[in-house]
Amino acid sequence: MIEVQGFTKQYEGRVAVDDLTFSVQGGEIVGLVGPNGAGKTTTLRALAGIHPATAGRILIGGHDLAREPIQAKRRLALIPDEPQLFSSLTVWEHLDFTARVYGVRDWRAPGERLLTELELIDRRDSMADELSRGMRQKVAVACALLHDPAVLLLDEPLTGLDPRGIRTLYDTIRRRAAAGCAVMLSSHLLGQIEGLCTSFLVVRLGRMLFHGSRDDLRARYAAELGEAASL
Ligand code: ATP
Numbered sequence: 001m002i003e004v005q006g007f008t009k010q011y012e013g014r015v016a017v018d019d020l021t022f023s024v025q026g027g028e029i030v031g032l033v034g035p036n037g038a039g040k041t042t043t044l045r046a047l048a049g050i051h052p053a054t055a056g057r058i059l060i061g062g063h064d065l066a067r068e069p070i071q072a073k074r075r076l077a078l079i080p081d082e083p084q085l086f087s088s089l090t091v092w093e094h095l096d097f098t099a100r101v102y103g104v105r106d107w108r109a110p111g112e113r114l115l116t117e118l119e120l121i122d123r124r125d126s127m128a129d130e131l132s133r134g135m136r137q138k139v140a141v142a143c144a145l146l147h148d149p150a151v152l153l154l155d156e157p158l159t160g161l162d163p164r165g166i167r168t169l170y171d172t173i174r175r176r177a178a179a180g181c182a183v184m185l186s187s188h189l190l191g192q193i194e195g196l197c198t199s200f201l202v203v204r205l206g207r208m209l210f211h212g213s214r215d216d217l218r219a220r221y222a223a224e225l226g227e228a229a230s231l
Helices: 040-049 071-074 091-103 108-117 133-146 162-180 213-222 224-226
Strands: 002-011 014-026 029-031 055-060 076-079 151-154 182-187 199-204 207-213
Touching: 002 040, 014 040, 014 182, 014 199, 014 207, 040 055, 040 076, 040 091, 040 151, 040 182, 040 199, 040 207, 055 071, 076 207, 091 108, 091 133, 108 133, 108 162, 133 151, 151 162, 162 182, 162 207, 199 213, 207 213
Parallel strands: 029 182, 029 199, 076 151, 151 182
Antiparallel strands: 002 014, 002 055, 199 207
16 A cells, blocks of 8 residues: 655755655554654655655555655545644534545544544534643544545654553554554654554664564564663
């Protein structure tokens, strides 16, 4: 579903991401892990078509993001690390707005299911600026899922969520992956996403240090996982 070949991104001549190659199939949940400045946000934003690659090729659902951006992005959703909501809209109005933007018909029943799943149903009539950070994060997830993406990208989605919120989000992500969605999410903390992801990309200073399954990861980063520490 996602094919990345030699993705490189430079900002004003400075290399932020250097020659990443990987793929993500439908049903996979891939963890993109690395410290501050590793290039995680840059990679996710490039996959979402927000900024172009300096070099390399990105295919989403078989469509080249540079040549066929509309087709490539049609069934893709990115939840940024600091989702922006409209302070004067309620949770329900955010879903309504999203449905209009994406042309989703018959969204009300799925919207209610999503709010129930994400434990937001009691807050459906709350204004966005009355919500906590974690709740706002979950509203962004509900909006992203409303149009049933085939590719779901989440940048640091656990920031601001309490343990229950994390479990809820994990369940939601697992359900989407089980339905065939390709999921990629970033984190500083390997231990925090180790139980969720099916494979991992570890990056530092824009370079790939590791790409492999959970078993390979355990063998390579046993000490870090034991401490649930950041890399
Ligand atoms: P964090 O965990 O802190 O969010 P990250 O892994 O997401 O970090 P990026 O935000 O992708 O890392 O940044 C990777 C590199 O690219 C850093 O050196 C950063 O300074 C640089 N960078 C990111 N965005 C820009 C920009 N708009 N202009 C110039 N340099 C940038």
